[in-house]
Amino acid sequence: xxxxxxxxxxxxxxxxxxxxxxxxxxxxxxxxxxxxxxxxxxxxxxxxxxxxxxxxxxxxxxxxxxxxxxxxxxxxxxxxxxxxxxxxxxxxxxxxxxxxxxxxxxxxxxxxxxxxxxxxxxxxxxxxxxxxxxxxxxxxxxxxxxxxxxxxxxxxxxxxxxxxxxxxxxxxxxxxxxxxxxxxxxxxxxxxxxxxxxxxxxxxxxxxxxxxxxxxxxxxxxxxxxxxxxxxxxxxxxxxxxxxxxxxxxxxxxxxxxxxxxxxxxxxxxxxxxxxxxx
Numbered sequence: 001x002x003x004x005x006x007x008x009x010x011x012x013x014x015x016x017x018x019x020x021x022x023x024x025x026x027x028x029x030x031x032x033x034x035x036x037x038x039x040x041x042x043x044x045x046x047x048x049x050x051x052x053x054x055x056x057x058x059x060x061x062x063x064x065x066x067x068x069x070x071x072x073x074x075x076x077x078x079x080x081x082x083x084x085x086x087x088x089x090x091x092x093x094x095x096x097x098x099x100x101x102x103x104x105x106x107x108x109x110x111x112x113x114x115x116x117x118x119x120x121x122x123x124x125x126x127x128x129x130x131x132x133x134x135x136x137x138x139x140x141x142x143x144x145x146x147x148x149x150x151x152x153x154x155x156x157x158x159x160x161x162x163x164x165x166x167x168x169x170x171x172x173x174x175x176x177x178x179x180x181x182x183x184x185x186x187x188x189x190x191x192x193x194x195x196x197x198x199x200x201x202x203x204x205x206x207x208x209x210x211x212x213x214x215x216x217x218x219x220x221x222x223x224x225x226x227x228x229x230x231x232x233x234x235x236x237x238x239x240x241x242x243x244x245x246x247x248x249x250x251x252x253x254x255x256x257x258x259x260x261x262x263x264x265x266x267x268x269x270x271x272x273x274x275x276x277x278x279x
Contacts, residue, residue, distance in 0.1 A: 019100035
């Protein structure tokens with residue numbers, strides 16, 4: 001008798017993307033991100049911490065199965081909290097939390113996500129940072145059901161407050177979430193390999209573009225584990241297969257750290273509709 005191979009069904013993935021747009025729209029890089037997440041997501045939820053115009057709603061409805069508009073309070077963690085509260089977590093095999101601070105994906109997401117899920121860790125992100133203290137950077141976090149169907153998960157989200165200070169959100173929630181999960185016994189990993197001494201030593205431009213040194217590079221050797229790797233080493237990460245570029249490197253306060261957008265575009269296998277975001 002010939003056996004018949006039945007492939008395992010694709011995991012049911014819930015993706016929640018939190019955004020803020022002072023113009024009241026759906027920025028093109030967010031629309032593209034949501035559209036490409038459709039390759040891996042069963043359901044995409046857009047949570048906007050800013051009002052959305054009628055045109056933005058129409059555009060969002062094409063790339064998200066659900067759109068939530070809420071007051072601009074509590075930053076991303078409060079947005080994720082409110083979206084999670086509307087879901088029956090028993091419906092899902094995987095949950096991904098992401099936000100509008102990244103541009104991409106620059107490579108197909110499905111092979112990346114399937115490879116990471118196959119490793120069997122309960123929680124994973126793109127980059128494990130040791131800046132301030134060990135944590136997964138929160139612009140992309142993925143969880144298996146042992147996490148989000150646990151009391152630990154419920155306790156965490158019930159504790160998230162509508163904080164107004166961004167630094168307090170980072171300290172309590174972005175930095176605290178990884179520690180909370182590890183203390184509960186969940187395994188954690190990152191797509192980008194963790195750096196080890198002495199190979200983590202890098203040259204850093206210490207000049208932030210202010211004062212009498214403005215425009216003059218000031219290089220020092222530091223431990224790259226203590227830096228915001230996603231900002232200061234974007235080329236290195238993307239060349240290693242990390243599929244996102246921080247938006248602040250293009251339009252925000254971190255443009256000094258981007259060598260050039262052409263250096264990103266020239267990386268093998270990078271594929272992105274740059275003209276649609278004005279590049």
